[in-house]
Amino acid sequence: MEKLILELKQRKCEVLIGEGSFKNLKDIIRGKRCFFIIDKIVYERFYSTYLRELIIDLDHDIYLIDCIEKNKNIIMVTEIVKMLSDKGYLRDSILIGIGGGIVGDIVGFVASIYMRGIQFINIPTTILAQVDSSIGGKNAVNISGCKNLIGTFNQPHFVVIDNNFLTSLPKREIISGLAEVLKYGIICEYGFLNYIDKNLIDILNGNINIIREIVKRSCEFKINIISQDEYDTSIRKILNHGHTIGHAIESVTNYSVYTHGEAVIIGMYYECLLALKLNLIDEAYFKFIYEILRRFDIKFDNSILDEDRFYEALLMDKKNKSKKISFIFPISPSKVEEYMFSLDEVRGFKLSNYHF
Numbered sequence: 001m002e003k004l005i006l007e008l009k010q011r012k013c014e015v016l017i018g019e020g021s022f023k024n025l026k027d028i029i030r031g032k033r034c035f036f037i038i039d040k041i042v043y044e045r046f047y048s049t050y051l052r053e054l055i056i057d058l059d060h061d062i063y064l065i066d067c068i069e070k071n072k073n074i075i076m077v078t079e080i081v082k083m084l085s086d087k088g089y090l091r092d093s094i095l096i097g098i099g100g101g102i103v104g105d106i107v108g109f110v111a112s113i114y115m116r117g118i119q120f121i122n123i124p125t126t127i128l129a130q131v132d133s134s135i136g137g138k139n140a141v142n143i144s145g146c147k148n149l150i151g152t153f154n155q156p157h158f159v160v161i162d163n164n165f166l167t168s169l170p171k172r173e174i175i176s177g178l179a180e181v182l183k184y185g186i187i188c189e190y191g192f193l194n195y196i197d198k199n200l201i202d203i204l205n206g207n208i209n210i211i212r213e214i215v216k217r218s219c220e221f222k223i224n225i226i227s228q229d230e231y232d233t234s235i236r237k238i239l240n241h242g243h244t245i246g247h248a249i250e251s252v253t254n255y256s257v258y259t260h261g262e263a264v265i266i267g268m269y270y271e272c273l274l275a276l277k278l279n280l281i282d283e284a285y286f287k288f289i290y291e292i293l294r295r296f297d298i299k300f301d302n303s304i305l306d307e308d309r310f311y312e313a314l315l316m317d318k319k320n321k322s323k324k325i326s327f328i329f330p331i332s333p334s335k336v337e338e339y340m341f342s343l344d345e346v347r348g349f350k351l352s353n354y355h356f
């Protein structure tokens with residue numbers, strides 16, 4: 001097992017990585033009361049085979065979540081808060097989330113408001129959550145049909161990344177997580193992009209040794225960025241490469257056609273294409289990235305890039321300023337930069353002329 005330390009302004013967050021790291025839970029919580037928020041599917045798959053023996057002796061309760069985006073709302077938050085209060089959980093208790101990004105959002109948000117804040121631990125069980133959402137303290141819930149409108153920055157005290165949860169993940173889920181992994185290759189380290197390219201077949205076939213390696217490297221990249229910019233005011237925005245267009249595609253398709261990762265892969269294609277058109281990168285580098293992205297064989301109907309709703313969604317991006325839309329473009333291998341464009345400028349790029 002490896003331990004990575006994320007140094008924050010006020011304290012640190014410890015990130016434990018490796019098969020079986022979950023077995024450290026008892027040492028981490030040191031007899032405190034624990035309230036578990038667990039993805040129902042993870043519970044069904046792992047409770048009797050793995051989780052039960054490690055949590056049975058703890059003073060605890062369990063709340064199960066049906067992890068669909070529509071449930072990530074303020075009603076669920078108040079239900080959990082009520083349960084915590086009914087059962088007498090106090091500020092010295094610990095919330096523990098076991099699941100993917102939806103669980104991480106709920107547990108982080110509840111932990112930031114219950115009794116004005118209690119400690120929490122993230123135990124991510126998908127590649128996406130292990131390499132991105134469990135680290136960095138962002139959380140949010142949806143309201144009035146708007147995704148992630150209410151949220152806080154609230155850092156977990158521990159992130160426990162146990163690769164045992166990654167066994168027999170469906171291919172679509174692996175691809176979704178890999179989008180963020182590829183992103184680190186583009187924004188941080190060309191050599192890492194090369195490594196993924198060379199090992200992609202093994203990764204898609206679920207080779208745990210290689211997956212362990214890419215998860216660890218991705219966590220190191222993310223920790224390095226968050227330690228420089230906890231509150232997303234400067235360098236952290238590079239994590240949004242591929243996400244400006246990716247989020248707009250997700251929004252226009254009502255979050256029901258593409259997984260987040262698939263939308264980000266399509267977003268990375270169009271954002272790299274724009275970087276090429278703007279002469280920020282050369283043809284060879286673009287082609288290298290494009291060929292990796294194409295290997296995921298995602299079918300994309302680019303007619304949505306003509307719809308007004310697509311441009312409206314671009315305008316709603318949280319990173320925008322003064323009606324300018326923010327994009328993170330590659331400018332050379334391992335390097336990206338933010339560029340801002342007006343809506344008319346973006347329309348002028350005529351994205352729908354290009355097929356992914």
Ligand code: GLY
Nearest residue numbers: 132136138236239
């Ligand atoms: N997932 C992007 C961030 O943590 O800032």
